[in-house]
Structures are given as C-alpha cells and as structure tokens.
Amino acid sequence: MVYYPNKSMNPYISTDFTNRALFPLVYQGLFSVDDQYNVVPILCRKYVVNKDMTVHTFYLEPATFSDGTLLTGEDVVASLHAAQSGTVYSGRFGQIKSIYLADDGGIVISTASPYENLPILLDIPIVKAAEVAAERPLGTGAYYYENSISGLRLCRRNAWWCYGSL
DSSP, rough: OOOTSOOOOTTOOOHHHHTTTTTHHBOOOEHHHHHHSOESSSEEEEEEEOOSOOEEEHHHHHOOTTTSSOOOHHHHHHHHHHHHHHSSSSGTTTTEEEEEEEEEEEEEEESSSOOGGGGGOOOOOOGGGTTTTTTSOOSSSSEEEEETTTTTEEOOOOTOOOOOGG
C-alpha cells in the first residue's frame, strides 16, 4: 500500500491526496454519489424529510465496523460533528443548525432553510464514535488497516457487512 506514514490517516483532518485515495476502501458514508451524480444510500437504510425540507431523519443499515461491532447512531452523530469541526468537510455544514440522535434511533439533521439535496453532501466517512480523533479510526468499509513489519497495510474484511447485500 502506498501512503505517507508521516501524514494523517484520519478522514476528518488528512488533506494528503495520496492518503485520502485509500479512505473509500476503509470508510463509508451515509450516502455515496455515483458517476451520474445520483445519491446512493450506503449506511442509510431510509430517510424521512419534513414538509418544509428543514428536518431530515436518517435510519441506519445494520452495518458493522472492521472489529465486528455494530454501527450506531452515536457513531454517525460523533462522526458528523468531527467532520463539521475538521478542515476537510466543514464547508458542507454551513446550513446545518443541529445534528442529534432521536429517541427512535434516527439521526436528525436540521437546516436553517429548505435543503432538498442534503443527502448528496453526506458521503462523509463514518467512524467509530470513540475514535473520531484517532490517527486511524475504524471504518465500515471492505478493508481495514493493519500494522505489519513493513508498515501499515490494508487487509480485506472477510465478513464485510455488505457482502450479504450485494
């Protein structure tokens, strides 16, 4: 794996182009964007938008991190807050008033004005809540980082949660 070990592997602060090229293998967002600029749900099972398009509620797929633990709403909220305060994604949050976990487990994002296309901005990597500031946080992607004698390497997840849904 080619990367710069002296540069960050945290998706919220790394600005190194080479390291960032690896992130889609390790991390997934609530949504992705295909080659036709269509929004594709990834970690989001479904979402609901209120009538005036200022409150969006997202419900999660039963996904797992590379250590086998389940993705939770707390992970998503913590990840979005980390992205909001980081250097890479902060510009996407200009219209967002709040992000919080609802009693029913949904992730609620409220905006200052109607925001029909909010999902297209939510391809932000989701990591484990306790690791948002880690150098290499756990992700839900098809690969994970592992230390080896020659340095960091990517390993394919044999039990990746998406294998059953493809």
